[in-house]
Amino acid sequence: MTRFVGGAVRDALLGNEVTEADVDIATRHAPEAVMDLLRQAGIRAVPTGIEHGTITAVLASGPIEITTLRRDVSTDGRRATVAFTDDWRADAARRDFTMNALYADPLTGAIFDYFGGVADLEAxxxxxxxxxxxxxxxxxxxxxxxxxxxxxxxxxxxxxxxxxxxxxxxxxxxxxxxxxxxxxxxxxxxxxxxxxxxxxxxxxxxxxxLPEIVAPDLLAHLAAREAEAGIAPHPIRRLSALLPRDAGLADQLGARLKLSNAERKRLVTAAAAPEGAAMPLAYRLGVDSAVDQLLLSERPIAEVIEIAGWQPPRLPLSGGALVARGLAKGPDVARALRAVEDRWIAEGFPDAARVNALADEIVAQALRAASKA
The missing domain is CATH 1.10.3090.10 (cca-adding enzyme, domain 2)
Known part of the structure; x- marks a missing residue:
């Protein structure tokens, strides 16, 4: 009455790891019967897609979807109207690829293959x-x-x-x-x-x-550099490799694809060429964006390795500390704080003692300039 189906079966046959998130179950039981059976077993049942036959069983290890066998009644290219069935082959026939239409008996492990999916998977x-x-x-x-x-x-x-x-x-x-x-x-x-x-x-x-995507050459270049640096591929970085080096265009594409704000910002930043040494770049942009720019460029891979996994330090100085040194609150503090930070970065992020010395020097300069104005 019930079998594993789809990705979990495919991945198990390939020897890939299968997690609870990958597990889908197909059953001849009607959705209401699935709800009842789960409740009788003391398992919380959520009708997440009951009109399409899908019930989610909430287990301690994670949720698992259980779907009644279906056949398509009508489709429009975006969604389907379905009817329930007890025919395993009919359910398999509505799936996309042969390797995704494999079923496994949960007790015996027997594989049910209606369209040559096992042979296709092996090939x-x-x-x-x-x-x-x-x-x-x-x-x-x-x-x-x-x-x-x-x-x-x-x-x-x-x-x-x-x-x-x-x-x-x-x-x-x-x-x-x-x-x-x-x-x-x-x-x-x-x-x-x-x-x-x-x-x-x-x-x-x-x-x-996506007419903006026109050339795969930089993607090949990027993939080779990712492998050389031991950096895992990232989809936004790889999307950037398919676009012209144009921040405005990247922003437009990110909006059209409805990327998250963080993804859209990362895509835009990746469109620029890296400027300056690797660590200051990572401090200014964030490590991920600095890695993106470096990998998409011709800069030495050693620079990528240098900052990968690096946790940029925080400037051990506040605006209040500058006010305590005699600066008036407002633009003067912001300028001085920025000047200290610039020197701190240029010197390779020295310790708090050096930062305090820089603050004393820059505040003194600012106060002398103010007294002459």
Missing amino acids: RHVRFIGDPVQRIAEDHLRILRFFRFLARFGDRADPAGLDACTARAKDLMALSRERIRDELLKLLVARDAVRVVALMLDRGILLPV
Whole structure:
């Protein structure tokens, strides 16, 4: 009556780690029956998507989604109207790729494979279930998912699927930019992202929705430098590698993709060339943004390694300490504090004793200048 399905089964067969967050369960039980069974077992049940057959079981180890078997009644490329069924094959047939339509018995571990998913998984072959054009018509996001799965799991793309994605690329325009963003950012950090993004650009996949992305060369350069420095790929850094070095354009794209404020700021900052030594750069911009700029440039990898994981110190001086030295509150304090900070950075972040000496010197200069005015 109940089986594991999808990513957890796929990843287990690949020998990848499977966490509770990866586990999805399919069942012949109707949603109301699932709710009752969970309550009888003393497990909290939340009807997170009951109209689509999904109940969330809240376990101590984390939530797990349980979904009644479904078949599509109608689709419009963004959402589907479904009916419940007790037919495992019908449920599998509505899924996107053969490697995602694998089921496992929770007691015996037996695998149920209706469309050759195990063979495709072994061959690292990303293949749609049935007619690729129909699968894409049901959900346009499957175009991006096809390439994300190719970058994560695939060594080769199904030619029919690749041609269908190419022919239907304009369908992406019907999707929300949030859905496009989420898939794209996952794709950019996948195992084989450089090759797959180059394939997407060659096929014009992103042109209808992200025309600013035109060249994969800097992405390859970035990926090589990340590997050399031992730095994990980051989706915003990699997105920046696909854009012209234009802060205004980066900001516009970040707004259109509805990036968070922090992500949007990071994308804009990454568009600039690094200036000055690595540690002062990291202090001014933050370590993440400094690493982005350095990796996207031709600067020595040693500079990236120097600041990776570094915790910038805080200036051990306050404006109040300058007032106590005789400066009047206001712009004079701000200027003096900035001057002390500049000297502190230039000297390599010395200790509090040196900072106090710098403060004494700069305050004295400011008071002498004020007395002559």
